[in-house]
Amino acid sequence: MRLVGFGCSFTYGSELQSSDIDSNDHWGNTPHRESNVWLGRLADKLGATFDNRAEPGNSNYAIQYQFADWFNNNRNPSESVVVCVAWTALPRFSWLDDTWTHNGTVRDDQKFLHSRKDWITSNVDHIYWTDAAKLFVNSVCKLYNIPILQFNALGKHKPAHYDNYFLNGLTMESILKDAQQSDDRLDLFASGGHPNKAGHEYFTIRLHDFAKERII
Amino acid sequence: MILVGIGCSFTQGAGLAADPLHSYEYNTPYREKNCWVGQLADKLGQSYINLGDGGAGNFAIGQNFARFINYDLHMCDQPIMVCVGWTQVDRMSWWDEEAYHWAHSSWWDGQGLIPWPGLAGTANKFENSRKEWLLHSQGGEGDGNQALTDSAKLLVNSVCESRNIPLLQFNALGDHHTYHDYKNYYLPDTNTQDYLKSDQLIPNDGHPNELGHTDIASRLYNFVNECKIL
Numbered sequence: 001m002r003l004v005g006f007g008c009s010f011t012y013g014s015e016l017q018s019s020d021i022d023s024n025d026h027w028g029n030t031p032h033r034e035s036n037v038w039l040g041r042l043a044d045k046l047g048a049t050f051d052n053r054a055e056p057g058n059s060n061y062a063i064q065y066q067f068a069d070w071f072n073n074n075r076n077p078s079e080s081v082v083v084c085v086a087w088t089a090l091p092r093f094s095w096l097d098d099t100w101t102h103n104g105t106v107r108d109d110q111k112f113l114h115s116r117k118d119w120i121t122s123n124v125d126h127i128y129w130t131d132a133a134k135l136f137v138n139s140v141c142k143l144y145n146i147p148i149l150q151f152n153a154l155g156k157h158k159p160a161h162y163d164n165y166f167l168n169g170l171t172m173e174s175i176l177k178d179a180q181q182s183d184d185r186l187d188l189f190a191s192g193g194h195p196n197k198a199g200h201e202y203f204t205i206r207l208h209d210f211a212k213e214r215i216i
Numbered sequence: 217m218i219l220v221g222i223g224c225s226f227t228q229g230a231g232l233a234a235d236p237l238h239s240y241e242y243n244t245p246y247r248e249k250n251c252w253v254g255q256l257a258d259k260l261g262q263s264y265i266n267l268g269d270g271g272a273g274n275f276a277i278g279q280n281f282a283r284f285i286n287y288d289l290h291m292c293d294q295p296i297m298v299c300v301g302w303t304q305v306d307r308m309s310w311w312d313e314e315a316y317h318w319a320h321s322s323w324w325d326g327q328g329l330i331p332w333p334g335l336a337g338t339a340n341k342f343e344n345s346r347k348e349w350l351l352h353s354q355g356g357e358g359d360g361n362q363a364l365t366d367s368a369k370l371l372v373n374s375v376c377e378s379r380n381i382p383l384l385q386f387n388a389l390g391d392h393h394t395y396h397d398y399k400n401y402y403l404p405d406t407n408t409q410d411y412l413k414s415d416q417l418i419p420n421d422g423h424p425n426e427l428g429h430t431d432i433a434s435r436l437y438n439f440v441n442e443c444k445i446l
Contacts, residue, residue, distance in 0.1 A: 072395050095348070097353050118345040132278075139375040139378045
């Protein structure tokens with residue numbers, strides 16, 4: 001079984017840096033990052049492999065199209081997969097050329113700078129894009145009998161009526177913050193606000209129980 | 217049963233007017249009744265909602281469909297049948313929350329001008345977005361926005377099939393390639409320009425006239441019966 005993961009930096013594994021690898025060696029750190037982020041930890045607990053398709057700064061809008069790209073171009077229908085989606089913050093958007101550019105990562109010298117400005121001034125209610133993305137991913141999975149496991153990594157999401165939605169209405173970030181507040185011995189975040197190795201493990205233990213109960 | 221028509225200007229019924237000297241709003245009842253959605257609903261003895269949006273690309277068609285399903289479907293007091301007229305692949309759209317409608321790339325002409333003054337207000341907000349889209353993202357029929365079209369088709373087909381919502385679809389405009397063997401797709405390798413004759417089109421406009429819409433509706437009506445969609 002393979003877990004195919006989609007999401008933002010919380011799924012990418014931002015700030016999961018191996019102490020044995022130079023912090024400038026981003027690609028050399030990839031195995032450490034991917035094996036310690038929640039997707040890799042969950043795959044390990046389930047005895048599965050994983051395909052991590054997350055991007056830092058990702059939007060739910062882009063997640064929809066990254067999922068479609070996997071489904072249309074990379075999916076092997078004979079392979080047993082579970083689609084794993086960690087939905088991200090609502091006020092995000094992305095633009096596509098050869099790769100995705102996300103509104104949080106646009107810099108003054110980069111393309112789509114004006115698109116970002118126009119988007120910020122013209123979109124007040126960002127819920128449309130997230131609701132459309134959830135409708136899309138869940139409908140495709142349902143129609144093609146692809147098991148899905150999903151939760152909110154970040155953002156203010158209204159409770160959704162879709163299948164296998166872990167901690168519906170809450171977020172990975174809020175769960176870890178609540179855990180830290182209730183037990184000051186816990187240290188679940190890296191300095192930049194992403195879950196650290198312990199944070200991913202804490203969350204994955206609970207997600208694993210949910211996955212076993214609902215899917216596996 | 218309510219037919220929910222989604223598409224571009226061909227679904228909106230662009231150019232159809234009881235009195236061209238009157239406003240767009242004045243002509244709306246005539247336009248919607250004589251457009252293919254209205255004519256098909258009449259042949260089938262059903263009611264209809266026309267969500268056609270002049271200039272929309274398949275990206276906007278998919279988003280308009282999602283919004284209808286997410287926010288409006290619960291208000292329908294009857295089952296629905298979704299009817300989609302897919303359009304050209306090389307189009308993009310930008311959502312204007314304040315005006316509550318899209319700005320479409322097809323509003324601009326080849327010289328980068330907006331021929332319709334009424335649309336300029338919204339369009340001007342996205343002039344720079346459009347330039348960046350032209351520079352970085354727009355592709356031809358075979359690439360670029362093809363991903364947006366593929367996703368829109370996958371969205372509409374998956375939602376309808378997974379919820380047992382009858383779906384009728386055809387290509388109003390554009391050259392189409394589909395990854396999947398979608399159901400109830402009338403002539404998926406052609407579009408209306410392949411079969412509508414010159415006397416079925418509005419002169420110097422390219423949109424179907426009343427006769428053109430009758431032709432489309434008749435073809436779709438026969439297809440609905442052949443495929444037993446209802």
